[in-house]
Amino acid sequence: MKLxxxxxIACAICLAWGLPAPAHHSxxxxxxxxxxxxxxxxxxxxxxxxxxxHFYMDVKDSIGNVANWNLELASPNxxxxxxxxxxxxxxxxxxxxxxxxxxxxxxxxxAGVITFPDGHRLTFLxxxxxxx
Amino acid sequence: xKARRSDQVSKRIAMGIVSGALLAIFSxxxxxxxAPGQPAPSTNDxxxxxxxxxxxxxxQLAPDGPAAKLADGTPDLSGVWLGSGGSDADISNPKALKPxxxxxxxxxxxxxxxNRLSKQDPEANCLPxxxxxxxxxxxxxxxxxxxxxxxxxxxxxxxxxxxMNGKHPDDPDPTWYGHSIGRWxxxxxxxxxxxxxxxxxxxxxxxxxxxxxxxxxxxxxTDLGHMSIEVTIDDPGTYAKPFTTVGRATLMPGTELxxxxxxxxxxxxxxxxxxxxxxxxx
Numbered sequence: 001m002k003l004x005x006x007x008x009i010a011c012a013i014c015l016a017w018g019l020p021a022p023a024h025h026s027x028x029x030x031x032x033x034x035x036x037x038x039x040x041x042x043x044x045x046x047x048x049x050x051x052x053x054h055f056y057m058d059v060k061d062s063i064g065n066v067a068n069w070n071l072e073l074a075s076p077n078x079x080x081x082x083x084x085x086x087x088x089x090x091x092x093x094x095x096x097x098x099x100x101x102x103x104x105x106x107x108x109x110x111a112g113v114i115t116f117p118d119g120h121r122l123t124f125l126x127x128x129x130x131x132x
Numbered sequence: 133x134k135a136r137r138s139d140q141v142s143k144r145i146a147m148g149i150v151s152g153a154l155l156a157i158f159s160x161x162x163x164x165x166x167a168p169g170q171p172a173p174s175t176n177d178x179x180x181x182x183x184x185x186x187x188x189x190x191x192q193l194a195p196d197g198p199a200a201k202l203a204d205g206t207p208d209l210s211g212v213w214l215g216s217g218g219s220d221a222d223i224s225n226p227k228a229l230k231p232x233x234x235x236x237x238x239x240x241x242x243x244x245x246x247n248r249l250s251k252q253d254p255e256a257n258c259l260p261x262x263x264x265x266x267x268x269x270x271x272x273x274x275x276x277x278x279x280x281x282x283x284x285x286x287x288x289x290x291x292x293x294x295x296m297n298g299k300h301p302d303d304p305d306p307t308w309y310g311h312s313i314g315r316w317x318x319x320x321x322x323x324x325x326x327x328x329x330x331x332x333x334x335x336x337x338x339x340x341x342x343x344x345x346x347x348x349x350x351x352x353x354t355d356l357g358h359m360s361i362e363v364t365i366d367d368p369g370t371y372a373k374p375f376t377t378v379g380r381a382t383l384m385p386g387t388e389l390x391x392x393x394x395x396x397x398x399x400x401x402x403x404x405x406x407x408x409x410x411x412x413x414x
Binding site: 023025026028029047054072075076077081082103106125 | 188190250255256267268269391393397398400401408409411412
């Protein structure tokens with residue numbers, strides 16, 4: 001009971017600060033909860049890999065310059081159990097992403113919520129609907 | 133292209149059959165009883181209970197019921213579990229210690245904890261977590277008459293082997309998981325481990341240990357879906373006195389272990405900054 005409690009607390013702290021849920025490293029050591037991102041762009045690549053899945057997206061700024069961002073997700077074993085599929089997001093998809101940026105201020109972030117044009121959403125950990 | 137894809141599908145099916153057969157062989161003793169890893173289908177068509185377990189949403193929960201036993205009366209711990217025997221964030225957290233216990237480090241260990249960096253954490257480097265550190269990923273216990281195995285989905289896709297009623301070697305080679313022997317004390321599996329290397333950290337904070345580490349784990353299945361875990365940590369090279377951590381594991385009857393090869397694409401490591409700390413910075 002005590003362990004379950006401490007895990008729940010750790011998870012709650014991470015989520016409250018916008019940090020990714022506990023993984024193989026400290027989220028607080030990698031991401032800055034004060035550096036929020038809100039990006040819209042087109043997915044260019046997906047890496048369905050461990051210890052984290054990643055997707056990349058081209059984001060245009062107001063004067064048309066394009067930057068490619070690297071967005072981090074949980075690992076495929078966690079995502080699959082929470083309703084994701086390996087093709088839940090794919091190159092060519094137009095998506096909006098909120099999350100937190102890496103402490104080194106590179107174009108690298110933890111993807112908190114991913115929203116598609118039809119309104120359905122994926123998160124760092126889970127899909128809208130549970131696994132079928 | 134189609135032929136190649138079909139070839140790959142055939143290979144996957146063949147690998148699945150081989151893995152399934154191996155698992156079936158390893159699981160034979162467990163399946164003589166109620167196969168707690170996969171509870172029998174309900175006879176009244178009611179759906180199994182679901183709920184969140186750790187990071188996992190809408191998971192099948194174990195039905196209420198007493199702890200399972202094998203046909204010969206041995207407690208049956210087999211199945212897929214989530215949890216660990218202490219706090220992964222900070223082993224000295226009083227909430228994950230036996231009441232009244234304290235973690236008292238020797239001065240050198242206090243200095244080490246102050247100076248460790250997150251990027252040095254073996255866990256972040258995809259190296260084994262040791263004992264009793266857990267992870268957000270499930271693990272499976274497999275019982276055979278002579279060996280018990282703990283198969284870890286992550287942090288690294290590895291395993292421990294426990295030699296039942298065995299003896300420690302006189303001078304064990306230091307390893308990440310040490311040399312483990314097991315015995316039953318009533319309904320509690322007692323695992324005694326020596327022969328550790330000094331490389332893994334007890335937690336995200338970086339609590340260290342030496343090769344003098346000796347752990348005694350006590351696993352008790354308290355009902356069909358839950359197990360209590362206590363771990364006594366005795367390392368006179370690092371701590372002024374032994375202490376005992378407490379934790380719990382929950383059965384995940386609706387899932388199988390999945391692959392998790394941490395070394396595959398670990399982009400995080402060069403981005404980790406600052407002192408060793410818990411997942412949320414605590």
